[in-house]
Amino acid sequence: MKRLFIMTALLLSVSCFTSTECGEESLRSIADKVGIYIGYASANSFWFLPDASKYTEVAKREFNILTPENQMKWDSIHPERDRYNFSYADRHVQFALENNMLVHGHTLVWHNQLPFWLSTQWTKDELLKVLEDHIKTVVSHFKGKVKIWDVVNEAVSDTGTYRQTIWYKTIGPEYIEKAFIWAREADPEAILIYNDYNIETINPKSNFTYQLIKELKENDVPIDGVGFQMHIDINGVNYESFRNNLKRFADLGLKIYITEMDVRIPKNATHQDLQKQAEIYAKIFEICLENPAVQAIQLWGFTDKYSWVPGFFTGYDHPLIFDRDYNPKPAYFAIKEVLKKRITQGN
Numbered sequence: 001m002k003r004l005f006i007m008t009a010l011l012l013s014v015s016c017f018t019s020t021e022c023g024e025e026s027l028r029s030i031a032d033k034v035g036i037y038i039g040y041a042s043a044n045s046f047w048f049l050p051d052a053s054k055y056t057e058v059a060k061r062e063f064n065i066l067t068p069e070n071q072m073k074w075d076s077i078h079p080e081r082d083r084y085n086f087s088y089a090d091r092h093v094q095f096a097l098e099n100n101m102l103v104h105g106h107t108l109v110w111h112n113q114l115p116f117w118l119s120t121q122w123t124k125d126e127l128l129k130v131l132e133d134h135i136k137t138v139v140s141h142f143k144g145k146v147k148i149w150d151v152v153n154e155a156v157s158d159t160g161t162y163r164q165t166i167w168y169k170t171i172g173p174e175y176i177e178k179a180f181i182w183a184r185e186a187d188p189e190a191i192l193i194y195n196d197y198n199i200e201t202i203n204p205k206s207n208f209t210y211q212l213i214k215e216l217k218e219n220d221v222p223i224d225g226v227g228f229q230m231h232i233d234i235n236g237v238n239y240e241s242f243r244n245n246l247k248r249f250a251d252l253g254l255k256i257y258i259t260e261m262d263v264r265i266p267k268n269a270t271h272q273d274l275q276k277q278a279e280i281y282a283k284i285f286e287i288c289l290e291n292p293a294v295q296a297i298q299l300w301g302f303t304d305k306y307s308w309v310p311g312f313f314t315g316y317d318h319p320l321i322f323d324r325d326y327n328p329k330p331a332y333f334a335i336k337e338v339l340k341k342r343i344t345q346g347n
């Protein structure tokens, strides 16, 4: 009898460790209580994934905001100059709305994943017209449904200058303010943000970005927030610098979003690596929750199975909070503890 009891207890504890289907409160439910959004990047055509039902079950259980990972980008949504294709993006939005989630749109101006038809010589006026048409058409299409837009993405180089993109080289730096103005015209209610990577701590790139946004604000350009992508590795970040950086951007009156967080670690991670990763996630969440300007923390995916990391960083993997079989990892539980602690401390 005693042995049976121990066996049952063991089985229960194992299944509770490997699944959240053991009566545990979901991340989104705890985040709702804290008053913060927690989200993920929604995989391409997730409705066709071989494990779509598992994928959607976890997504809608755990998260209250999503960003389509690729299917609102130019090459997907605007495949020809005079033709838009909203069918994929609409499915992401529909899923979000059906499950009471917000949608964070990504992205209206970027230099990657552009359609082939854009790679020709444009005059400044022509390209301005193309950009205006794109922004107004896309934002109007999703008016009232996409509540936050990454209006301009990655316009700053790693050394802290304007990035030399088709937009910058043809139009000049004013493409940035124009993009925000057109987005505001198309949906006055949407929150408009600038989004970039490696601007989480104080460094030449974030200094340039800070100055850029400060000037936009001084010139009354309609920018509401900043997105820190937060693609980081097992070394974490300098937390003091992160905290101070959040503060200086918040002091500009901006809302802050963590937009694409993942913490890559070497392939074939050990238990210690996963623990270390959990500590990094927890620390970032902790610092974010200290600052009331932070509105949402979004991960770039949620299961390691569909992360962009292994295809991009040789030797790295396991960046997210669920493993390939949708089991929650130590990082999942660590985030949860931080959020719970916030409730008991009072928001």
Ligand code: G3I
Residues within 6 Å of the ligand: 044, 069, 070, 112, 113, 153, 197, 229, 260, 308
């Ligand atoms: O659509 C083509 C498909 O037709 C082709 O068969 C296949 C073969 O490789 O490629 C498909 O395109 C891929 C595309 O994702 C759509 O899935 C590209 O190769 C691939 O490079 C592209 O990667 C995306 C990357 O942005 C492009 O820069 C990642 O999935 C996506 O996670 C990543 O997301 C970016 C954010 O938008 C901005 N911040 C950084 C972040 C990570 O790079």
